Structures are given as C-alpha cells and as structure tokens.
Amino acid sequence: xxxxxxxxxxxxxxxxxxxxRDITMVLILGIALVALAIAAHPLTxxxxxxxxxxxxxxxxxPSYGYGLIALGMFFxxxxxxxxxxxGSVLCFSxxxxxxxxxxxxxxxxxxxxVGITSGVIWGMINGFLVSQFDLAPFVVxxxxxxxxxxxxxxxxxxxxxxxxxxxRGVTSKLIGPFPPxxxxxxxxxxxxxxxxxxxxxxxxxxxxxxxRETVRLAGISVKKGLLTAYMISGLCAGTAxxxxxxxxxxxxxxxxxxxxxxxxxxxxxxxxxxAGGKGKIRGVIVGMLVLxxxxxxxxxxxxxxxxxxxxxxxxxIVVILIQSRSRQKD
Amino acid sequence: MSLSxxxxxxxxxxxxxxHGVSLEAEPGQVVAIVGANGAxxxxxxxxxxxxxxxxxxxxxxxxxxxxxxxxxxxIERGIRTVYQExxxxxxxxxxxxxxxxxxxxxxGLVSWKQAHEQxxxxxxxxxxxxxxxxxxxxxxxxxxxQMVEIAKTLGDNPRILVLDExxxxxxxxxxxxxxxxxxxxxxxxxxxxxxxxxxxxxLDIADKIVVMKDGEFIAEMAPDETDEDHIIALxxxxxxxxxxxxxxxxxxxxxxxxxxFTRPGEFExxxxxxxxxxxxxxxxxxxxxxxELVETIFGGRRIGSGDxxxxxxxxxxxxxxxxxxxxxxxxxxxxxxxxxxxGHTVSENISLATMKGLLLQMKKxxxxxxxxxxxxxxxxxxxxxxxAGQLSGxxxxxxxxxxxxLTKPSILLLDEPTRGVDVAxxxxxxxxxxxxxxxxxxILMVSSDLAEAIGAADRVLVMREGSLVGELEASQTTExxxxxxxxxxxxxxx
Numbered sequence: 001x002x003x004x005x006x007x008x009x010x011x012x013x014x015x016x017x018x019x020x021r022d023i024t025m026v027l028i029l030g031i032a033l034v035a036l037a038i039a040a041h042p043l044t045x046x047x048x049x050x051x052x053x054x055x056x057x058x059x060x061x062p063s064y065g066y067g068l069i070a071l072g073m074f075f076x077x078x079x080x081x082x083x084x085x086x087g088s089v090l091c092f093s094x095x096x097x098x099x100x101x102x103x104x105x106x107x108x109x110x111x112x113x114v115g116i117t118s119g120v121i122w123g124m125i126n127g128f129l130v131s132q133f134d135l136a137p138f139v140v141x142x143x144x145x146x147x148x149x150x151x152x153x154x155x156x157x158x159x160x161x162x163x164x165x166x167x168r169g170v171t172s173k174l175i176g177p178f179p180p181x182x183x184x185x186x187x188x189x190x191x192x193x194x195x196x197x198x199x200x201x202x203x204x205x206x207x208x209x210x211x212r213e214t215v216r217l218a219g220i221s222v223k224k225g226l227l228t229a230y231m232i233s234g235l236c237a238g239t240a241x242x243x244x245x246x247x248x249x250x251x252x253x254x255x256x257x258x259x260x261x262x263x264x265x266x267x268x269x270x271x272x273x274x275a276g277g278k279g280k281i282r283g284v285i286v287g288m289l290v291l292x293x294x295x296x297x298x299x300x301x302x303x304x305x306x307x308x309x310x311x312x313x314x315x316x317i318v319v320i321l322i323q324s325r326s327r328q329k330d
Numbered sequence: 331m332s333l334s335x336x337x338x339x340x341x342x343x344x345x346x347x348x349h350g351v352s353l354e355a356e357p358g359q360v361v362a363i364v365g366a367n368g369a370x371x372x373x374x375x376x377x378x379x380x381x382x383x384x385x386x387x388x389x390x391x392x393x394x395x396x397x398x399x400x401x402x403x404x405i406e407r408g409i410r411t412v413y414q415e416x417x418x419x420x421x422x423x424x425x426x427x428x429x430x431x432x433x434x435x436x437x438g439l440v441s442w443k444q445a446h447e448q449x450x451x452x453x454x455x456x457x458x459x460x461x462x463x464x465x466x467x468x469x470x471x472x473x474x475x476q477m478v479e480i481a482k483t484l485g486d487n488p489r490i491l492v493l494d495e496x497x498x499x500x501x502x503x504x505x506x507x508x509x510x511x512x513x514x515x516x517x518x519x520x521x522x523x524x525x526x527x528x529x530x531x532x533l534d535i536a537d538k539i540v541v542m543k544d545g546e547f548i549a550e551m552a553p554d555e556t557d558e559d560h561i562i563a564l565x566x567x568x569x570x571x572x573x574x575x576x577x578x579x580x581x582x583x584x585x586x587x588x589x590x591f592t593r594p595g596e597f598e599x600x601x602x603x604x605x606x607x608x609x610x611x612x613x614x615x616x617x618x619x620x621x622e623l624v625e626t627i628f629g630g631r632r633i634g635s636g637d638x639x640x641x642x643x644x645x646x647x648x649x650x651x652x653x654x655x656x657x658x659x660x661x662x663x664x665x666x667x668x669x670x671x672x673g674h675t676v677s678e679n680i681s682l683a684t685m686k687g688l689l690l691q692m693k694k695x696x697x698x699x700x701x702x703x704x705x706x707x708x709x710x711x712x713x714x715x716x717x718a719g720q721l722s723g724x725x726x727x728x729x730x731x732x733x734x735x736l737t738k739p740s741i742l743l744l745d746e747p748t749r750g751v752d753v754a755x756x757x758x759x760x761x762x763x764x765x766x767x768x769x770x771x772x773i774l775m776v777s778s779d780l781a782e783a784i785g786a787a788d789r790v791l792v793m794r795e796g797s798l799v800g801e802l803e804a805s806q807t808t809e810x811x812x813x814x815x816x817x818x819x820x821x822x823x824x
Contacts, residue, residue, distance in 0.1 A: 194689075198689050198690050198692070199688065199689060199690060200685035200686055200687065200690060203678070203685055203690070204685070206674075207671055207674065207678070207682060210671035210672075210673055210674050211667075211668075211670065211671040211672070213667060213668045214667075214668050214669060214670060214671055214682070215671075215682070216630070216650065217625075217628070217630055217650050217660060217662060217668055218650070218682045218683040218733070219649075219650045219651040219653075219654040219683055220651075220682070220683075220685070221649070221651070277671065277673055277674070278673055
C-alpha cells in the first residue's frame, strides 16, 4: 500500500507550521526582504537599481561587517562561541597588506596573501586559546580584540596608502558585471556551504554547539572543530581586510571598529542561535541582505549614520522577539 | 483534606494523554501511582500542580472546586509538588534554598542568624538531621538535595504533597527517613501522592495503589491485595517471563578485561572480564561509580591505574576515538546530556559517530539511517528529518542505540539502557541486546534496575561505593540477594 505523504501544513497557535517545522520566521524575513527589494527603488529616488549603485553595493558589501566577516562569525556562533576580534583582525590584515606594498614593494598578490594569512594566524590563536584551555570565547576574543587593535597602531599609527597603482587595480576592474570582491564573497559562500553541509569537520562545528559532550563521546575531536571555526573566522576577516585596503587604496589603523556587531547581527537575523547548534548558511545570507539593503537605502536617502544605527538595533530586537516566540512553542 | 479528580482529560496537540482519569484521596492517605514511562503519570502531576491546565473534567479539594491556572494557584491551595528534576539553586547554601524568597529580614537587611535557625528547624521537622544547612547545596549528594527540596515544601504545611519518583535518587537510610517522614505526615492529615517505579517501596508505604497505563487508571487496590509481579503484569500488560529473553549461551573468548582498574575517588580495584557473546551487567545504586567506570573504559576519562585489555591486548585510551577504533561503543546514561543533540535531526544524530572521510557520502548516510530506523522500528515512521527532541523517551533511546550500532562495535557498553523508557520499548531493547550477543557481540551493561540487571544478563556484578562487592550468575540469583550486596550485606539481612 503506497500513498503520497504530504507535509502537514497549518496554523498552530498562530504560527505557520509545515511538516512539524515552524516557518513563520522564514516567511516573515522572506516577505520583508522582497518588500525591501521592491520598495528600494522608489525609496531612493530611483537610484537603487542603477548600474552604478548596484556595482557599488557589490564592491563594498564583502568587506563590511555583514559581508565575509559575518560568514566567519557564523561558524564560530554555531559552535556556541563568539569572535569579537574580527574588526581588529580585518584592520591588521589590511594594514599588513598595504604595508607589504608600501614598505617593501611586494607584488600585489603577495601582499594580499600575507594579509589574509595573518588573519588566519590570529584566528588560530583565538581557536587555540578557546579549545586548548577551555576558556570562554567572549573573554578570549575580547582580549585579542584589544591586543590586535593595539598591534594595528604599532604597525602604523597613521593611514597607509600604497603607491603601487596595482594595489587598487586588483579589485577595481570588473569581471563581467561583477567586482572581484563580490566574486570572492560568492566563492566563499559556495565553499562554505559545501564545507558546512558535506564534510564531517563542517558538520562537527554545528554538532559541537548542539551538545559538546555528545560529540566528544561520539569520537569526534571537539578541539579540532573549535580551532577550525575560529580559523575560518580569521580567514574571512583577513580576506575582508585585504579587500577593504585594496578597495579604498588606503587603510586607517582604526578601520573595522564595531564590525563584529554587524557580523553578529547578520547571523542572528538569519536565525543562528547564539547558544550554538542552530543556523543555516542561507539564513546568514538573508541576514546579510537585510543589512545591505537597509544600509544602502538609508545612506541614499541621506539618513545620518547615527540614525542608521538606531534602525539596525531596532530591527535586531524585533527579529529576536519573533524568534524567541517561535522557540517558546514548547 | 480530601482530593477528588473526576474524568480529567488532557491533550497535547492532537494526542490525548489523559483519557478521563478519576481519583479520590482521603486526608492522611498515601496514594501511590505506578505505571510505565509514557503512561501519563507526569502529565497527571502537572495537572495537579497547576503546571498544565486540564482540558476537561473536575477537581475538588474538600468539596471546593479546584480551578488551577498556574503553579501559584496550586501552592495557595496547599498542593505542593516535589519534582523528579531538582529545582534547587546549586550555588546557594541549603539555608538560602530553603528560604528562597522568604529570607527573614531585620531593618531591611537579611538576618542570617534567624535564617539559619529557621532552616535548621525546617530540616529538623522533616527529620533530615544529617543535612547541614550551611553547606552549598550543589556540594550535597543528589539524595540530600532531594531532601532539601522536600523539606522546603513542608515549610508551608502542605495539605497535599505530591512526590514524583523521590526514590529514583534516594536509597538506604535516606529512603528510610523519607518513609518516616511520610508516616508522620499521615498522622497530621496530609495527603501524599507518591509516584514511583520501585514497587517494593510502594507496597511498603501506600494505603492505595493505582496502576496507570496508556493514560488511564486500569486498577486500584490496597497493598495487601496484590504483589510485585501482579503490578508489573498490569503495568506492562504482560507477565515478567515475557519481558526478558531466554539466555542460554555458549560464550567465546575473552574480549574485554579489567585488572585492578582504578580512578581515585570514583572506583577502585575493579577486575572483570567479558567474553564474546556474553551479557554482563553491573548493578549499583546511583553514585556507586558505575557510570564513571564505563566512561573511563571508553576513553572519556583518564585511567588512574590498572590495566585494560581489549581482545587480549593492553590498551590505554585517551580519547573516545581510539576506543571506537578498537571496536567499542558506549551508550551513555543520560541521553539528553551526553547521548543526543536534541535540537538536531534524527538523521544527524544517528550518523554522528560514523561521519568520516573528506566529503560525506549522503547516499550512504541516508541508507544507513533508514536501515536503522526500520530495524529498531523508531517511531514515528519517517522520522529522519524530525528533531530528536520531538521523539518520545523510548524512541530517543533507540536513536542513541542506532548511532552506536552503525559503528559496528564488537564490544558494546550500555549505561542504563532503559532509563525513562516505556515497557514496550524495553522489551524490544532486551531482545535486541540478546540478538546482538547471539551474533557475537560482548555486552557490558550498567543498570540500577534490579529486575533488568538480572533478567537481561548472563552474569551480574554488584558495585558499591566504587568497588565490586559481588559476582552472581543471573540464572541463580534473586533480586533480594543482589540488593543485599549493593547496600552492604549485613545491614540488609532481616
């Protein structure tokens, strides 16, 4: 006897449920995103959907807090941790990349690679401290955030502006309609999706956040999983740093301050739980898009950046309120 | 105070859990409610304590309607409940826990002198004189914490006291003082609703025994009208001979052996051996060191001293990975804390211990998961995408078992394999254990369920305070004998 199993679809205590899963949040965010994307054009005096603006978004997005950094932060949050040092790491990597070009005249790709590598190393240090000594991630990365920021000023107390025109050139030429930075972000997202969904190490990051002891007793190395997550975060922050230095052609030792908050916001809006063990990459992408759209629309309307912060904060509060209600289901 | 429940019904979603139960309890009466897990006992308690609202039915206390909207209502009407899960704050002292929210004050400041006096008085009234009210509660044994909790409820002179499985953690003299207390409460006219798995104590203490099965009361009787086997048969809907499989086995070579295995403070000088095809059980009360023992064998804790031999070779595992490679698997005691990732899917849980290689082979994983869910008949059907936390206790346990069976172990360590599992699932698990042993697996099972430690095994070892104190053939021993060893032979001889 065979029959087709339809997922049950219905309302349960005012929440939309499909196949036993609460999709209210997904639906609300989806609708909000579409509405935002439609309203964007009129809201911005018909500037939003112009080639210039779109190119601009794609050029800037990857190196902001809700760009690559949010993706790295996602893996750390999955494990139940947090990485507050990403803004400082971004700055350090950017300075180092710029310094390599300015001080030693190294080829651009070497500069980029050095910058990115330094990010990975900072991530490794975070991961080592968290996993090896079982320290609280918040405290560890708070300390490294300060340390690395200090190191940035040691590296250069003033802005670094490489003279090699290739340093800017590497990210300013479009490949087809796309800025290279955007393609880097897409590449990272694809690799991250495969890593997260299809590799034992990737799965172990979310499993660790779900129940660390169960994972340990299942013969999986918790230390390795944690180390990996923080290294990914360092890699993403380092790459964003190299990109931002190249995009602007100059980098301040104060760059990237408070970027960690945007990154966390993107993850949380996308449904990742700060307690760990819960989250999807497509959720983070939605979270990134919400912030990108909002930032761009508000900037084009000439809203002051302070007001932008107010809006961002309010959105986060609304989203987590909705999420906590859906978790209270039982 | 007489309590009356009539035709009480309760559903969660579409599933009705209480099918119209009725109960009368007189002042000073001890009513024991027994039933397998999933019979609806917890739901009944939650209705009675105001934690959940009944859908229909009627409850009265002394003829006055009892309309409980929340736990506060119940407490105000004199109904106090001591839950199985402890609700003490471990970081606070016993005094603070006892007087939580009601610390005596003088001039706006807490008067500690008075507080300690009141706390000592509360403990004294309850008869728990061996609990020091100045210690941090988390440093007490689970049994003593439970006593603190009970003493706390007594402070309000409850008219109805509901005890949810107090004996799950109490044993020996602690249990005696609880019984003493209950007898004292009877005299003052307090009604005690006593939920328990342990039938012997129920027969000892209760005035009335109510058997619950599948959300209904199926029998109500006085203790002298019944006995343990009769109650089990009622609870399970089958007799005890049908619960445990017949074990007659030729055993193979020694697969796992311990020599003077020690971890200071947890267990000492443990020597044992398990053979191929054998089911060896270790019986011991909570805190006897048995869970620590199996976890150490599995590499989850560091070995203190002594030797571990696997298939004749000396081994020293420092991480569970190594134990797994050597063919071991460990089904831990507490599936919620160490066995499952509750928020993740059944499929993710089952495949957790077998993820390897560079890329996961999704087809192979799906096939493995579906074979396991079918073989172990994990309910509901097609549950692979459900969150593990949504399954019933018995099915959660099967998910943990499935995870480890997928690793194809040759030595299976089971720590309380049927804790909080309904009888039907228990029977399935026992027959599975039997089947695996017949296929040549060696099984070391830790249990605090007497009947299970004897019924499901070939040989029983008894553990007490970290040491092995007895070794018995399962077919030739009795529950009394095993229990006697576990609590110290001399004390137990009557």
